[in-house]
Amino acid sequence: MLKKSYEKLNEKVYTTDLENxxxxxxxxxxxxxxxAGIIATKFGSLYSNGIINYHNKKIVVKPGIAHFLEHRLFDNKKGQVFDLFSEIGAISNAFTTYDKTAYYFLTSDKIEENVNLLLDFVQELNITPQSVEKEKNIIVEELNMYEDNPESRAIKGILNCLYEYNPIRLDIGGSPSDVKCTSLLDLEVCHKTFYHPSNMILVIVGNVDPDSIEDTIKNNQNKKNFEKRFLYKDYDYYESNKVLENYKEIEMPISTMIVSLGYKFPEFDKSLGAVTKNKLIIAFSIYMNCIFSESSAxxxxxxxxxxxxxxxQFMHENKKKCNFSILLSEVLDYDKYQKEIEEAISSFDAQSNILAIERIKNLYxxxxxxxxxxPLDYAISYVDGYINNLDLMEEISLIKSISVEDIDYVGKQFKKASKATFVIKPQKEKKND
Amino acid sequence: MKIDKIQINKNLILNLVHTQKFKTITLKILFKDKAIKKESTALSVLSSILNESSKKYPSVKRLSEKKEELYGTDVDTYVSNVGRINIFGIRANFVNTQYVQEDDSFFNKVFDFIHEIIYNPLVENNLFDEDTFLNVKNRKYYSLLSRKNDKEAYSLERALSYLKVSHPIKISVFGSLKDIKKLKNEDVYAQYKKVTSRPIEIYIVGDFNSKKIENLIKEHFYKENFKNSKKIFSDYQIPRLDYQEIQEKRAFNQTQLIQIIHFPITRDSNDFFAGILFNAIFGGTPLSKLFKNIREENSLCYSISSNYVASSGCIIVSSGIDYSNYEKTKELIKKQLNDIQEGKFTKEDLELNRKLYLSTIKGSFDSASNTIDFLSSNQNYKKTYSLEEYYENISKVNLEDVIRVAKKAYFMLEYCLKQGKVRD
Known part of the structure; x- marks a missing residue:
């Protein structure tokens, strides 16, 4: 394996690309x-509505299918995956995000067996029409659970105001009707397309010997044949730089109004390299910290x-074709809130915030x-970085390299961003308690 | 991992855990006393006031700036209850100097800052700064209101409120809406005086020079005066109550079911370890009967789990379902308990759950915060276990033990927060 040392961090990273x-x-x-061992595929909700060329037939990637696959893979032909890992002393789980699906184990021994199991259960889909049907209700109840969570509703609501076509507007799990019409073929085709080794990364963090791990992985993979990947093409659409809706409100059984503000930015220039792009993404966070965090005026x-x-609460996302920021808060005085936020953005001047910027760089x-x-956070962060073309080990130097000009650039982006507001109002309830 | 326990004086114990695993140092200072319901609101406000102001840093802004400057040093106070014990804690997590090219004076700065937050509050004439107090009180009022937004937490609080008994499990560390309105500045200051005179335990995990850290602790925390108080223990068995079924309704999409099971095996009981594995087999893990049969087999829910509250001698089952499946789910959950009581589970069920539990405990030592929680929770009970003893006790539990303890479980309250449009 190729070894790279990072002296200042006291870290060593071993990498290899297998033949497959x-x-x-x-x-x-x-x-x-x-x-910790984690295997991830570049397949999340942002791949929805894309087209797979399946033996010259076009198959549309249904919303929620990445998440559905995550659920289904846990039922392996050898048994329930949770049980199989427990037998070898490990815990396991999985999660689906906008841009990936990841599966992991956390163990204190039998690392070789754990690695083999992880590779085997993720690379082999074991489903029957009955098992697909059975899973649907469980997923619908999961979606219902999120529907009752005001924060997750506020984020979904604002994304639907910001974007008209971008799949970011879809629930990661899809809608109950998407889930109900998912078929066995959909799952199989997506598995063959996105779970091909060339679309995946495996990260192991722990008290291990890199060479013996490499042997284990190679032995495992050499026994398997992978069909050629089906061709996948992203959903093709034109998304305006303007928000779809400026304002929307709903009601929920909550106590205080929740206001979600969304800022839609144009995509970064395609000519930007990965390093510059990642630097700008960090600059967005530093800017938002500077202006909206608890240390802000x-x-x-x-x-x-x-x-x-x-x-x-503030967040910024830049993935595939979306580039946006969200502010979330419980608000008592709506008009004043909007006015003060507007004022803070329009009056921001990076030059007069040099001290704050340096301080916030320390924080990052x-x-x-x-x-x-x-080990698990480490492995997950490494995967996150990899999917976004960021070398986790270089993050600190990237943070240190951020200049006042970078923050100034973000400030200007905010000033001209297209903006939307999504409000959740307290629903009047009969007195119950 | 090497642990040094240093009794600095009668009321100050310092636990130093040496490990090179982490890039940061984690510290917790715990002030322990008896949990008292009428003090909970004042303690909750006190914690927020200390998190938002001090003499040197009199606002959230100033405190946050200092934390950023110190490489995102997290320092905050918090309140938690474990059975009969109330813990007022301060936790800090800060980067180790070698990774940020700082020298030892950085530790001085961090310790000064921690000391500042707990021992130099924004107080004048035995009262907290009035504006800060009113502001925090106002926001606390709204945050208590917002607790209704979290369906599961709200349902649990409602369910506990129906238990016809006075018991610490019913005390919310967030305080109560009823008390917040009449809370006075002097009540909070009185709590501050009480908290800072409690005996303290300090835990520090990371890669450091013991002598230097011990000196820093002595310099910063030794001089404070303590009230001598009697040692208290967490265990407080909740009494067995007559069965109740409660239904309420709110405009959610999903129904929340909370079941409280009387389970008279507390942490200091000889059967505690059997209790842990019984709960694991019943509903504590993804290998459990609840997860497998209610979720996987019958597709009735996504989330279902049982939580063993050992210090109170009860188990709480929580699940999110569709109301049309309410009766069916309830009966199936009860059937899972009956099956265990009748021995309808396998040796394999026990072994898998045992492995999973041991693996989880081992893994907790890869987190500094969990390491501290494991070590410090020992101090809350009459029986203390080393890690090895803990493993050994878990390893000894057999099928008969699980059946025996299962037979003691009794459903005493079922609370259902029904989904639906309230205004219909």
Missing amino acids: GLKVIVIPKKGYTKC LNEKLYSKNVITSPI VGISLKKLES
Whole structure:
């Protein structure tokens, strides 16, 4: 395996690309009891509505199917995957995001068996029409659970205001009707397309020997034949840089109004390299921290005037064709909130925030270091970085390289962004308690 | 991992856990006393005031700026209850100097900051700064209202409120809406005085020089005065109550079912380890009967689990279902308990759950915070176990033990928060 040392971080990373295309990363960590193994495919909800060429037939990737596959793979022909891992002393789980589906184990021994099991259950789909039907209700109840969560409704609501076609507007799990019409063929075709080793990465973090892990993985993969991948093409659409809807509101059984503000930015210039792009993504976070976090003048004002009841939550996403930021807060005075946010954005000047920017860069250095602690967080962060073309080990130097000009660029993006508001109003209920 | 326990004085115990695993250092200071219902709101407000102000950093803004400057040092106070014990804690997590090219004076800065938050509050004439107090109180009021938004937490609180008994499990660490309105600044200050005179335990995990850290602790925390108090223990068995079934309704999409099971095996009981494995087999893990039969086999729900609250001697089952399946789900859940009581489970069920549990415990030592929780929770009970003893006890549990403890379980309350349009 190719070894790379990072002296300042006291970390060593071993990499290899297998013949079948699987990318393998091993990060030995002395002293840890546990070893985490994670395998991820570049297949999440943002692939919805794309087209797979299946023996010259066009198959549309249904919304929610990445998540459905995640559920189904846990029923392996050898048994329930949770049980199989337990037999060898490990816990296992999986998750689906916008841009990936990931499966992992966490174990304290029998690493070789765990790695084999992880590869085997993820690379082999075992389904019958009955097992597909049975899973549907479980997934619908999962979606219902999120429907009752105000925060997840607020995010979904604002994304639906921001985007007209981009699959970011869809629930990661799809809608109950998407789930109900998912077929066995849909699942099989997606599995063959996206679970091909050349679309996947395997990361092992723990007290392990890289060479012996490499042998295990190679032995496992050499026994398997993978059919040629079906061709996949992203959903083709034209998305305006303007938001779809400026304002929308719904009611829910909540106590205080929740306001979600969305800012839609144009896609980054396609000519930008991965490093510059990732640097800008970090710059968005630093800017938002500077202007909206608890250390901001804005937060102090909103608190002292009783405009909000808890700190503003802020996030920025830049994935595939979307580039947006969201602010989420419980709000007592809607008009004042909108006015103060507007004012803070329009009056922002990077030059007069040099000290704050340096301080917040320190904060992000700390956050980056903390990702390298628990084996599982470490492995997940590594995968996240890989999918976004970011070398996790270079994150700190990237943070340090951010300049006032970068923050100024983000400030300008915010000033000219197309903006939407999604409000969840408290529903009047009969007195119940 | 090497653990040094240093009794600095009668009321101050320092636990140093040395490991090179982490890039950060984690510290917890625990102030323990008896949990008292009427104090919970004041304690909750006190924690927020300390998290938002101090003499040197009199606002959220100033405190947050300092945390950012110190590479995102997380420092905050929190309140938690374990059975009879109330813990007022301060936790801090900060990067180790070698990774940010700082020298040892960085640790001084961090310890000064931690000390500042707990021991130099924004107080004048025995009262907290009035504006800060009113602001925090107001926001606490809204955050208590918002607790209704979380369906599962809300259902659990409602379910517990129907238990016709006074018991610490019913005390919410967030406080109550009823008390917040009449809470006075002097009540909170009185709590501050009480909390800071409690005996303390300090835990530090990371890669550090013991002598230096011990000195820093002495410099910062030794001088404070403590009230001598009697050692209290967490265990407090909830009494067995007559069965109740409660239904309420709110405009959610999904119905939440909470079942409270009387399970008279507390942490200090000899059967505690059998209790853990019984709960694991019943509903505590994805290998459990509840997960397999209610979710996987009958597709009745996505989320279902049982939580063993050992210090109170009860088990709480929570599931999110469609109301049309309410009766069916309830009966199937009860059937799972009956099956265990009648021995209808296999040796393999026990072994798999045992392995999973041991694996989870082992893994907790890869997290500094969980390491501290494991070590410190031992202090809440009459019986203390080393990690090895803990493993050994779990390893000894057999099928008969599980059946024996299962027979003690009794459903005493079923609470259903029914989905639907309330205004219909």
